[in-house]
Amino acid sequence: MASVLDGQQRSRPEGAAAATATERLQAGDLAALGHAYDEHHAAVRAFARRLVGEAHAEDLVHDTFLSLPKALQRWNGQGALRTFILGVAVNHARHHSRSRFRLRALLERFGREPERPVLSPEELPDHKRLAALLSGALEQLSFEHRSAFVLCEIEERPSSEVARILGIPEGTVRTRLHHARQKLRARIEREAAR
């Protein structure tokens, strides 16, 4: 069943209910926050796992929902609430990605191997092996390219919604998606040829 808070075409009573829920959320109402979590956590968690990986997805979900009441203070009410929540998750992931980039650079400086999954792609079944391959390749991308690819290709969201989530023009979304595809293709081919 579709969420009353989600979707672009909401009826008037649904819109009013969403406004009430949003107001309660803005006021820091715990029941409203719990309800929002139940409604959107699956989508946010899936997005987080695709964007920052399995190990940090829960932290990103936690940070996103915890900061949601405060973040909603600046929401103008346009678009779906889920789109806004994903935008909040993207902002948190950007900071998270920076810190991970710094950590990776630090580890490389000290001659260590970058973080790797516990199992090598060869040890996984074909389906999971491909997923792990793409996940590793995504880690090598910049945050801008990665977020565009995850939202457009893996989550299959329209470019207009992705543009709202990322806060950038649609043309920029398409450009980033194009570059992300090129880089990922090259990396996957290289990995698959090994």
Added chain:
Amino acid sequence: MSDDLLERATRALRDVTAEPDLRSGLTRARVLDQARARYGAKRPWWRWFVPLAAVLATSSALARVAQQVFPEEVAAVWNAIAGPTPVSAPVAAPRRRAAVPASATEPEPATESAPAPATEPASDAAPVRSATSERRANRAAKVRAAPIAVAAEPAQTPALQPVESAELVLFRRAQRLQRAGDRGALAAWDAYLRVAPHGTLEPEARYNRALTLIRGGRGREAREALAPFAAGSFAGYRAREAQALIVALERDAGVGEYVDGKR
């Protein structure tokens, strides 16, 4: 080939990451717990205002009580904090003046215990007021000189009132004793005349004293007391009565006639 591989990998990642996570319940609990601390712990204004107001009210009440119960100690603390305060001369002077009439009545109780109650309030009130004003002066710390000088002025005016009231009380007391035929009436008139030898009621007091002497059988003293009245020394007040009384007294005593105030 590569497009197909990327597409398959994308589909695979989509499926793998869409699986439900068992940690979602734990994360939910973490989120709500921390949100309760961050958003739900807002205390209404009265939750901190009421205790603060209670503390302020209690401390000010304690300070007031301490000033009343231990004024000197509180003044000492004030002096220790703000330094010694010079007590201005206008403060002490009127208080001493207020004490003068009280001391004037002190010899009176030697003859009789009766006048004491009338004069006692005046004599007690003055030192108490004086001590209180000194305490107030000591309590004053920084900018105290001007307020003290202002406060001393109203104390000066009522300080003169006890003199008049004491004179009046003594007069009424002597009058009451005389009407009652009390032996103490003579001493009461003497006490009044000691306090107010030239008071506004002096003629009445002297005339009544003379009458008391007559009643006491002290004719010679009565005649001496009535002589000024008979001579018109008090603007003719009771002059005729005094002359008639002197004639009657002399007749009683076998003395010559009284003519024009002279024997």
